[in-house]
Amino acid sequence: MNRIENLAVAAAMLLCSITAVGQDYQIEIAASGLDHPWSIAWLPDGRALVTERPGRLRVISDGELLEAPIQGLPDVFAASQGGLFEALPDDDFATNRLVYISFAHGTPEANATRVISARLEGMRLVDPKILFTATPPKDTPVHYGGRMAFLPDGTLLIGLGDGFDFREQAQRLDNHFGKIVRINTDGSVPEDNPFVDIENALPEIYSYGHRNIQGLLHDAETGMIWQHEHGPRGGDEINLIRAGENYGWPVATHGIDYSGAIVSPYETRPGMVDPLLVWTPSIAPSGMTLYRGGLFPQWTGDLFISALAGRHLRRVELVDGRPKEQEIMLAGRGERLRDVRTGPDGALYVLIDAEDGKVLRISPNQP
Template sequence: MIFGSIWPAWAEPPRVDPSLYRVVTEIEGLERPWSLAFLPDGRRLITEAVGRLRVVGSDGTLDPTPVGGLPPIYAAGQGGLMDVAVDPDFPETGRIFLTFLHGDAEANNVRLVSARLQDGTLQDMRVLFTATPKAGASNHGSRIAFLPDDTLVLSLGDGFDRREDAQNRANTLGKVVRLNRDGSIPPDNPLVHRPGTAPEVLTLGHRNVQGIALDPTDGSLLITEHGPRGGDELNRLVPGGNYGWPLASGGVDYSFARVTPFASLPGFEAPLLEWTPSIAPAGLAVYEGRLFPQWRGALLVPALVEKAVRLVHRQDGGITGQELLLAEFGERMRDVRVAPDGSIQVLTDGIDGRLLRLLPPS
């Protein structure tokens, strides 16, 4: 069992010795890159929040022409084109999944679609899910993860100024939802038969989940989510669980006041880790590659405010410590993925983002 603990961000963890890895800059000049995914043939997909899907060839070169056929995308604030995920059955289906903001400045929310990627365009696009209700502010981000039972999960923000809706079971703001890959609702969802509850809901009480990963040690889902100025969390998802936002949180609001006087309350799931002040965790990966055997089983958490990737070490089900990767670059880290070859690949944030590849020193 992992015991919950507060990890103060001001107590900066030690930095990983840069001599233990080398960094290759593969791509530069990306405009607000958000997510990275790997295709079976060695190509990679990168989303840019401004509304472009890019292809990096198996030779490491960026195709100058974005993928065609994308749906209309509302790009504003923190939103736009967000996650990209490759169907586990891609060799048979040719399908990828995308999340993005759908709507306009008055009313928008996250939409999930799938489409076949063929000859540089998206074809046979299917709208699988649209979060409800639409909010006036640009919504927080979303991530996709596939489960072994052929379902998928999708994280959804709380609408920023509609935080109380994270506790409203009737809608999908501030939730993680579980769907079949065709967008239908699995009949064994934990709250599917509860009156007044949206049947898609897997868990509730979230603020802004921007990292989600399947833990290979036990098959559970791990998430990272932003607090405002504090109260960032690492959580293990329990089907049907309530994670407290905004009633129970260590979060510090943008006014510097506590979001709530209650750091915990009965009936709410406690975080495995909490970071205050905020490090702004923007993704999550579990390292299971072969190139860095000393990090196997560790969590990789890219942080925007902290401008590093947190390496969260684990042993025998417990968290044993944290270190900072790439802190020497001083750049906002947006996404991190473990490539099939075991390299660690990182997207930096901003209007001139980069794709970095971490390899052993020799």
């Protein structure tokens, strides 16, 4: 990014105001009794799949959380931040019944993010296939990433973390730490990935220089790929992802280490892409949706980000692909928010990260 672009981004950050406005929506509990829910996604028949981090896949059907979880999940490494992450139905689920599942796999001494596919038959996953396992394995139970998103060509993006102790590896192309990878849904590597012909580079890599990716989506209307990631003490980022780009971590960052030490003296560097929006202090963004539902026309095209440390939902207005004003929502609840998605009914669904976690449904106030 050149100097003029840097100045434009800096100006946008300064102009990006934050408000907490009067509530023009209502909140209801769509489901409760969930153990640290991590993601939610809908099947064509209207049922919702909700992952629980300890390793269960639950179903909400006709407004009720079914007591029995879906069977057939692989063993997950459930420790600290590790566990079951996302369950993402195939775009052609009605025909092939495939679900893609990301999770922490392995042992305390050697664990990594893994993605499988499996067919959902009734309440059981069958015919599981390993599509991707991050390499090399690590001995830390944190910074896995785990979010996934489909692109229009049917390929799958997977966001990964730097394992916390391996941040320098985010700048290298011979490992998966701090990367977004792109694979075909059979686990093979697309021939047009940006590093397929680079010696010693892992061909799955799509972008690099990330810390811990917790939000990832493709907007079909604009073609943009939006991503957010955790900084350390500050420096949380929203980025627009482009193939082959370096997003800076840990060479360029707005955050400092938890010890108070400087991670890097640089907030921007030549050849590295600057974030479009930075949060300092950290809000720990943890999920994201770009709203194109029918219930809130005034929010069309805006990003919604759930926050763990910030304990709120944040609406980020987008104007010409750039963040502008922000609105803080749900702050009064004081709850850690793990994910936010747009439901097929146009409502917003928010996951509460707790041992007695919940799914909240946000819809317009009734007259």
